[in-house]
Amino acid sequence: MKLAGRMILDKTFTTLTALSVLLLSVILLVVLGPMIYRGSGAVIFRGTVEFRKMQMGLFERGDAEALDAEIAQAQEVRDAVYRQIDEFRQGIDTEELNEKARKIHREFGGELRSNGITGDEYSELRSLTKDIRDKLEEASESQDKALIRRNIEDVLEHQDDDRLKGTLAAGFFPLAANFSKAVENADLAKLSQYTEAIEQVEDILRQLFGPKPGEPTPALARMRYGATRCDQAQILLGKLLWIEKWVQTEPGKPLEKIKTPRSEQFAGTPLESLPGFVEKNLAKMLRPRLTFYWQYFIDDSYNSHYFGGVGPEILGTLLITVLGMLFAIPLGLVSAAYLVECASDNLAVKIIRMCINSLAGVPSIVFGLFGLAFFVLYLLPTFGLPSQGCILAASLTLAILTLPVMIRASEEAIRSVPQTYKEASLALGASRFRTFVTVTLPAALPGILTGIILSLSRIAGETAPILFTGAVALGPVPKSVFQPTRTLSYGSYDMAVGDRVAMMVPHNQYGMVVTLVVLILLLNGMAIMLRGRVFKKLQGR
Amino acid sequence: MTPYSATQQGAEQLTSLPRIIARRQEQAGAHDKTPRPRPQAIVNSEGFSLYYGDKAGVKDITMDIYPRSVTAIIGPSGCGKSTFLRSINRMNDLIPHVRAEGRLAVNGQDVYDKRVNLVNLRQEVGMVFQKPNPFPKSIFDNVAYGPKLQGVKNKSELQQIVEESLKAAVLWEEVRDDLKKSALAFSGGQQQRLCIARALATKPQILLMDEPCSALDPVATGRIEDLIGQLKAKYTIVIVTHNMQQAARVSDMAAFFCLGELIEYDTTSKIFSNPSKKATEDYVTGRFG
Numbered sequence: 100m101k102l103a104g105r106m107i108l109d110k111t112f113t114t115l116t117a118l119s120v121l122l123l124s125v126i127l128l129v130v131l132g133p134m135i136y137r138g139s140g141a142v143i144f145r146g147t148v149e150f151r152k153m154q155m156g157l158f159e160r161g162d163a164e165a166l167d168a169e170i171a172q173a174q175e176v177r178d179a180v181y182r183q184i185d186e187f188r189q190g191i192d193t194e195e196l197n198e199k200a201r202k203i204h205r206e207f208g209g210e211l212r213s214n215g216i217t218g219d220e221y222s223e224l225r226s227l228t229k230d231i232r233d234k235l236e237e238a239s240e241s242q243d244k245a246l247i248r249r250n251i252e253d254v255l256e257h258q259d260d261d262r263l264k265g266t267l268a269a270g271f272f273p274l275a276a277n278f279s280k281a282v283e284n285a286d287l288a289k290l291s292q293y294t295e296a297i298e299q300v301e302d303i304l305r306q307l308f309g310p311k312p313g314e315p316t317p318a319l320a321r322m323r324y325g326a327t328r329c330d331q332a333q334i335l336l337g338k339l340l341w342i343e344k345w346v347q348t349e350p351g352k353p354l355e356k357i358k359t360p361r362s363e364q365f366a367g368t369p370l371e372s373l374p375g376f377v378e379k380n381l382a383k384m385l386r387p388r389l390t391f392y393w394q395y396f397i398d399d400s401y402n403s404h405y406f407g408g409v410g411p412e413i414l415g416t417l418l419i420t421v422l423g424m425l426f427a428i429p430l431g432l433v434s435a436a437y438l439v440e441c442a443s444d445n446l447a448v449k450i451i452r453m454c455i456n457s458l459a460g461v462p463s464i465v466f467g468l469f470g471l472a473f474f475v476l477y478l479l480p481t482f483g484l485p486s487q488g489c490i491l492a493a494s495l496t497l498a499i500l501t502l503p504v505m506i507r508a509s510e511e512a513i514r515s516v517p518q519t520y521k522e523a524s525l526a527l528g529a530s531r532f533r534t535f536v537t538v539t540l541p542a543a544l545p546g547i548l549t550g551i552i553l554s555l556s557r558i559a560g561e562t563a564p565i566l567f568t569g570a571v572a573l574g575p576v577p578k579s580v581f582q583p584t585r586t587l588s589y590g591s592y593d594m595a596v597g598d599r600v601a602m603m604v605p606h607n608q609y610g611m612v613v614t615l616v617v618l619i620l621l622l623n624g625m626a627i628m629l630r631g632r633v634f635k636k637l638q639g640r
Numbered sequence: 641m642t643p644y645s646a647t648q649q650g651a652e653q654l655t656s657l658p659r660i661i662a663r664r665q666e667q668a669g670a671h672d673k674t675p676r677p678r679p680q681a682i683v684n685s686e687g688f689s690l691y692y693g694d695k696a697g698v699k700d701i702t703m704d705i706y707p708r709s710v711t712a713i714i715g716p717s718g719c720g721k722s723t724f725l726r727s728i729n730r731m732n733d734l735i736p737h738v739r740a741e742g743r744l745a746v747n748g749q750d751v752y753d754k755r756v757n758l759v760n761l762r763q764e765v766g767m768v769f770q771k772p773n774p775f776p777k778s779i780f781d782n783v784a785y786g787p788k789l790q791g792v793k794n795k796s797e798l799q800q801i802v803e804e805s806l807k808a809a810v811l812w813e814e815v816r817d818d819l820k821k822s823a824l825a826f827s828g829g830q831q832q833r834l835c836i837a838r839a840l841a842t843k844p845q846i847l848l849m850d851e852p853c854s855a856l857d858p859v860a861t862g863r864i865e866d867l868i869g870q871l872k873a874k875y876t877i878v879i880v881t882h883n884m885q886q887a888a889r890v891s892d893m894a895a896f897f898c899l900g901e902l903i904e905y906d907t908t909s910k911i912f913s914n915p916s917k918k919a920t921e922d923y924v925t926g927r928f929g
Contacts, residue, residue, distance in 0.1 A: 443736070519773035523835070526731060526767035527786040527842060528759040537785070542776050637776040638824055 131616075134609060141408075141610025145329035146390030148173050149309055153324040153406055158398065169386055176383045177308055180373065184297060184304075187370050189274075190281025191293050193239035196274055204232045207268045224262060231257065231271050239278065251279045280369060296364050300339065300373070307335045307377075308384065321405040321600070328606070329387040336381060340374045395610065403573055403600045404590070404607045409614055411576045415584030416618060419494045419569065420559045422580070426498035427554055431505030432547065436535060438506070439513045459503035464563040470496030471567035479581075490580040493569025500564050501554040508553060512546020513539060542637065548630040552623055559619045562588040572598065587615035657924075660888045661912045682707040682846060682876050683728060687742035690727050692735060697723035699900045700742070705893070707845070710868060710877045712891030712908065714884060716923070720900040721880045725848050727751075728878065729765035730758060746846065763790065766839030770851040772831035774823035774838070779806075779815050782823050782834055786842035801841055808874075809837035810867055829860025836867065840875075847871065849879040853886065865890050884924055888912050896920045 148169050154160040189195065207228050211221055231254050238250040254275045263269055301311075309325035310317060317323055326332035342361050345354040365371045377384070398408030434455075442448040474492035479485065516539050524534040540547075562570075570589035577584045594601035594608045601608060681704030690697040698720035705711045713721045726732045727744055730751055740752040751761055763786065774782050783802040784792075792798055802819070806812040811833045815826070823834055832852060839847060849868075853861040868877060868890045881887050887894055887908065894911040896903045896919070904911060904920045915921045 517773070519769060519771060520775060522731065522734070522769060523773045523775065523838070524785070525734070526729060526762055526769075527789060527838065528762040529785075529789050530759065533789065538775055636822065638822065 135613055135616075137606060137609035138613025139610075140330070140606040141613075142392050142395045144390055144392070144606070145387040146392070147325070147327055147329060147332060147385035147387050149325040149385065150327035150390060152309075153320075153327055156323065157320060157401055157406060158394070160394070173384050173386055174312065176380050178312075180304065180377060180384075181311060183369060183373055183376075184301065186277055187281050187368060188294075188297055190277040190279075193278075196239050196278060197236050199274055200232045200235045200271065203267055203270045204228045207266065210267050224268075227257065227260075227263075228268050228271070231268075235271065235275060235278075244282075247279070247282065251275050283367075293365070293368070297370075300361070300370075303335055303339045304377075307332060307339070319402055321402040324406075326385065327406070329385070330606075332381060332385055332387070336378060339377055396614065399576070400607075403598050404594060404611070405600050405604055409587065409590070409607075409611050412585045412587045412590045412611065413614065413618065414576065415490070415570075415586040416559060416588065416615070418490055418577075418580075418584060419497060419565065419586060420555065420622070422490065422494035423497035423501065423558050424551065424555060426495060427501050427505050427558075428551060430498065431502055431509050431550070431554075432540075434502070434506045435509035435513055438510050440531065440535060440539075455503045455506055459507065462563070463500055463561055464566070466496055466500040467564040467566050467568060470499070470564055475568055484581055488565075488567060488569040488571070488583045490569050490577055490582065490584050493565040493584075494580075496564045496568045497558040497561060500561065501558050504554050504557065505550050508550025509543070509547050512543040512550065515546060516542040545630050545634045545637065548626060548633065552626040552630070555622050555626060556619050559622060560588050560615060562592045565589060587611055587618065591615060657885055657888055657912065660885060661909060664888065664909060679706055679708075681705060682747060683878070684745040684748070685724075685743070686745075688724075688727065688744040689741040690723055690732060691739045691741070693737045696900050697732075698727070698897075698902075701902045703895060703902055703905045705846075705876065705878060707876045708872060708874070709892040710872050710879060710890050711893045711895065712887035713878065713880045713895045713897060714882075714887050714923070715897035715903075717882075719897040721897050722850055723900075724897070725850055725878060725880050726767075728846070728848055729762050729767055730756075731767065733758075759789070763842040764844055765846045765848060766842060766844035767848040768832070768835050768839055768850065768852045771855045772828055772835055774826075774831050774834050776822060776824055778820050779823055779826075779834060780819040783838050783841045786838060790842065805837040805841040806834075808840050808871070809833045810863070810870070811837055827860070829856050829863060832856060832860065832864060833867065836864075836871075840871075844875065846876045846878065849877060851880055851882060854882065861886070884912075896923060898923070 148166075151161055151166055152170065155163065155166055208225060211224060216224070234250040234254050238247045241247055241250075255272060257263060258272050305311065305325070307325050309323060326335055340361055341358045342364065344357050344359070346357045347354055361374050362371045365373070392408075395408035396413060397410040399410055400407035438448065438452065442451075470492055471488075474495050475486055475488055479487075479489070479492065520538050520542055521534055524538040525531070529537070558564075565586060566589065569583050570586050571583045572585065572590060572593035574583060574585060591608065591612045594611065683705035685701050685703050685705075688701045689699045701724060713725060715721050723732065727740065728746065728751065732738050744751050746761065746765060749756065775785065777785075780802055783805050784798045787798055787801045792801065803812060806815065811830060814830060815821075815834075818825075823831060826834065832855075836847075836852075853864050856864065865886065868879065871877060872892075879887075879891065891908045893905070894908045895905040896911060896915075896917075898919055904915055904917045906916070910916075911920060912924050915924060921927075
């Protein structure tokens with residue numbers, strides 16, 4: 100009976116522990132999975148012709164001839180869209196219509212005179228064009244569809260008039276035709292609203308396809324190209340197809356999102372079919388293709404990470420981390436060696452040890468402020484250097500941050516080296532220093548490497564300590580350690596909280612975070628492999 | 641010889657102290673019937689005491705250790721055997737608050753003199769510890785450690801010293817092809833012989849052994865004892881042991897320590913067959929300790 104109870108307890112314990120491990124892995128998957136999925140989208144995605152155009156324009160990468168051919172093919176389909184819009188806009192723009200009609204009438208007189216037509220024929224033609232002009236004007240200002248139709252028909256009757264053929268007055272007829280096409284089925288009361296709606300459509304199209312051909316090249320790089328990625332294009336297409344509005348349906352209720360199809364906005368007009376046309380031909384206009392953008396890890400970025408990669412960030416992170424470790428490792432080792440080998444167990448040493456232990460728990464922002472006050476504001480000016488955040492100050496701050504971890508790990512490692520090793524070395528006549536360097540240190544190396552791994556992961560991902568001491572969100576690639584740098588950790592932070600442009604490209608945000616995680620894993624992997632080799636060598640296998 | 645029969649033989653040897661004594665007396669008689677004149681002592685202790693703080697580790701030890709002989713120090717646990725042994729090459733310095741009184745001289749030089757060069761002293765007085773403690777390095781690096789400390793840098797010279805030392809420790813044949821292998825990959829007995837080789841590589845005059853066989857099986861113990869017998873021809877050996885049979889088998893002189901004091905010091909055969917003190921007799925016959 101007792102045995103059975105114990106076995107049940109044993110089984111329960113096993114199950115519980117297994118469950119907790121399972122739970123942990125599920126949580127890890129749930130948290131990391133989507134992040135990695137989205138982050139990998141920065142490197143592997145369906146890139147459009149705009150992406151290739153951007154790569155050529157900003158990085159001079161790709162096959163120029165093939166790209167030109169591709170752009171031309173895409174442009175053909177896009178032009179159809181632009182043409183539809185232009186025609187409709189001209190059709191509904193009554194002011195422009197009137198002005199054009201008046202201009203034609205005015206200039207037609209000049210043309211007639213220069214052609215040597217005078218007398219009755221002149222006045223007859225003048226009154227004819229005046230009549231056409233007035234009819235057009237009347238139609239454009241009218242809300243009565245019957246009147247409009249009648250007037251337009253009257254105007255178009257003169258289309259076959261030989262006297263007007265080949266003259267400026269022939270310009271009346273396309274105007275009239277455009278107008279009639281535009282307003283044929285349209286709601287005339289809405290005519291003034293169409294202008295605004297078209298502007299919205301054009302704005303979306305500009306985001307999709309970049310600036311219209313003929314428009315000046317925008318100064319900002321991100322305005323120069325359309326949707327570079329298929330997922331972006333899909334979102335923009337959604338905006339084109341649907342109008343989203345936040346509406347309060349009932350008083351006191353929260354706002355509700357209501358989607359209406361954009362084609363409704365253009366009901367009855369030739370543009371009604373435009374969104375559908377774009378949706379159907381999007382692939383032809385953007386030519387998406389699966390792209391592996393490995394240059395993401397070396398490219399500089401444009402317009403706060405709207406385009407480009409995280410090259411400078413990776414470089415900065417590596418620089419700061421490696422430099423920080425270069426400061427932290429010797430300092431930590433020497434301190435640990437002193438605490439184990441030299442210090443007697445008196446009050447001062449106890450206080451030092453307590454301080455080290457408490458320092459390990461101090462929030463990192465405190466170290467950041469310390470670094471700002473000590474390195475940036477005091478030490479750098481003392482040595483005649485500009486008092487600005489720089490790689491040196493940041494790595495020194497990180498070194499101080501990680502020193503407690505380093506010291507404690509090394510201390511444990513050195514302490515756990517068997518006394519017999521030291522005795523053997525001393526008995527052979529080695530000095531204490533020699534013993535430490537040639538026997539204790541190599542034997543403690545696996546433990547020390549564990550400390551290094553812990554420190555490395557910590558400082559590679561720290562943001563707060565470098566916030567004021569050397570990290571910037573944007574800026575050139577540093578040329579010396581006395582310049583600030585961009586880092587992955589600070590970049591991720593800045594993109595998440597401060598940068599509105601970056602918020603438009605979430606894949607880059609996730610990409611940066613995932614890059615950071617992968618970088619730390621890589622660094623750790625290297626250190627772990629090194630530790631494994633050292634350990635194997637020590638064990639004689 | 642199979643390990644089993646070797647173990648059996650070892651066990652037989654261990655249980656028959658009187659027989660060992662008798663055999664050794666025979667051997668001694670066969671070689672040299674007239675007692676030799678005692679040579680000059682190499683370690684000379686006069687009223688030597690060592691204190692850990694206020695507590696005395698050893699008190700008022702006066703004894704001479706003679707060159708090219710094996711001196712065994714026996715006694716119950718905590719009697720100061722190891723303390724005395726470690727005083728000879730000042731390994732006790734590692735313990736805080738150690739204080740020495742009296743005189744303890746090696747080759748006429750007081751080792752507790754302030755001017756003494758510890759490095760030279762320890763290279764002259766090598767030590768082998770209770771547990772085999774090779775460094776976690778290769779065989780070669782282990783043996784070459786001492787010579788490197790002495791400033792030997794020449795590769796071929798080091799090679800030669802390593803080979804000589806390993807041969808002297810009867811390990812060469814077993815490891816000659818594995819010099820680059822880590823010492824930790826070898827058996828306990830091999831490791832202990834490696835430690836002896838390492839100690840020999842600095843070319844000491846005296847070899848201190850602190851219970852060198854207590855962590856080994858009888859076969860390995862037998863080998864080490866044979867080795868001690870061979871090394872005696874060139875080195876002065878001081879061995880601390882709990883195993884009286886071992887002391888009887890390997891040593892020429894024996895010292896019995898009790899409660900930090902030297903009770904009796906004489907030739908091994910006298911200590912084991914005809915001790916002059918009651919405490920010694922009780923101890924070697926197993927009535928005490």
